[in-house]
Amino acid sequence: MKWAYRLLLGALLIAGIAHRLGPRPDLAQAASHLDRTYATLKPELVGPPEVDHNVASVSVARCPRPLIVASMPPSFTPTAILLSNKRPGDRTYFAYLDWLSTNPDRMAVITRRIGTPIMAMFGLSPYSNSRVMLFISEPGECDVVKQVDWSVYWKP
C-alpha cells in the first residue's frame, strides 16, 4: 500500500499547485466590486466615482458633497488620519463584510477577520476576500450610506 499513499500525496501536490496557479482575485476585480456596491445608488449617482489610489469620491444627487470611501486594512490603525480629514457634521461609518457601524468596534471586525477565512475553507462563507475594510464618510445633510448593501463589495 506504500504506493497508494505515494500516489495520493503526489496527486495532492499536483492538485495543490494547480489550485494555487489558478485564477486569483486582482485589483481590477476589486474595483469592479466597488462599482457593484455603488450600483445600489445608481439612480442617484452624479457621474462615475473618482478613484485615487485607495480613496474613492462618489457624488450622489441628494448630497451636497461627495461620499468618501477609503479602503484600509481591517484593524482601525489608519482611523485617526481618516477622521482628521472629515469635515464638521460629516458622519463616518466602518463597513466590513456584513457589518456596518459608526463605531470602530474592534471585536466585531476581529471575529469576522478570523472566522471568515476559516468558514471559507469549508465553503461556508459568502465572501471571497476579507483583507480590506471600508471607511465611509458622508455629509451630515444626506443619509445614503445605510441604504447601500456594502457586503456586496466582498462577495465573489
Next chain:
Amino acid sequence: MENVYTTNDPPRRISLAADARELIGGGVVVLAVAYALDQWLAFNTKAPLPIFDLFGYGVAIWRISRSKAPPLSAGVAVALCGVVALGALGPYRSPGVALTVLAVYCGTRKDSELRTAGALLFALAVHELWSRGIFAAFAPEFVRVDAGLVGSLVKLTHPDAVWNGNMIATSDAHAIVIEEGCSSFANVSLAVLCWLSMTTLERSKVKKVDLLVVIPVIAMQIFLNVARIYLMALSPPMYEYWHNGLGAQIYANGASVLTIGMTLLGLRLVHKP
C-alpha cells in the same frame, strides 16, 4: 530448497498501514509548496520566495526523516491525508491550519525527532497563520509602540516634527502614517522561526540556554525596522528609497543576513565548550 505452502498458512492480507516518516514528510512537502506559491503569487505580484519559511520546512522534513516512528494505522494515515488535502486545496492561509494539526500530531509522539519537527511545524504555523490573528487583534497597540519609538527618535533630531498617534510629520509637505504592515512585531515570528530552524538543525533538543540567543535577534529586528521607518519619516526621497526603492531591498536582505549571523554567533557562544 523449494517453499512448501500448506492449507494452514494464514491468508496474505493487504496492510493499510503507512510509513509515518514518508506520509508526514510528504504531507509537509505538499504544504510547503502550497504556502510558497501563495506567498510568491500574492496580490498578483511576483514576491520573493519565503526563504526562512522554506528553510524551516526543510529542517522539519529532515528531522521527520530521521525519526523512528512506528507505522501509522490506516485511520490515522487517511486522516492526515485529509488534513494535507485541506491545506493544499483550501483557500489562502489553509496550509497554516493543516500545519497546526500536523504539528500537534508530531509534537505528541514519543520519538524525539518527531517532537522536534512538531515544534518547528508549530513555529511555522504560528508565523504563517496564528500570529496574523494575534496581530490583527492588537494591531493598534503594536503600531502605537512603533510610532512611539519612531516619534521619539524623530523628535530628538527634528524638534519641529509633529507626532500624533501613528502619524509623524517632519514638515508641512511630508508626513507618514505607520500602518499595520509596517509594524516591527510582524517580523518577530519570523525571527523566532529562523532561530528555531537553525537551533534544531544543530541538535534535536532545544535547551533553555538557547533562549538567550532569540532575545537579541528579536531586539535587532525591532531596531532595524524602527530605524527604517525613522529614515522614511525624514523626507519624500528617503521615503521612496526605503519604502519602494533599493533601500527596501537593502533592509530586507540586511535583516535576513543579520538574523542568520546573530543566531549562528549566539548558538556558538552559548554552547562554547
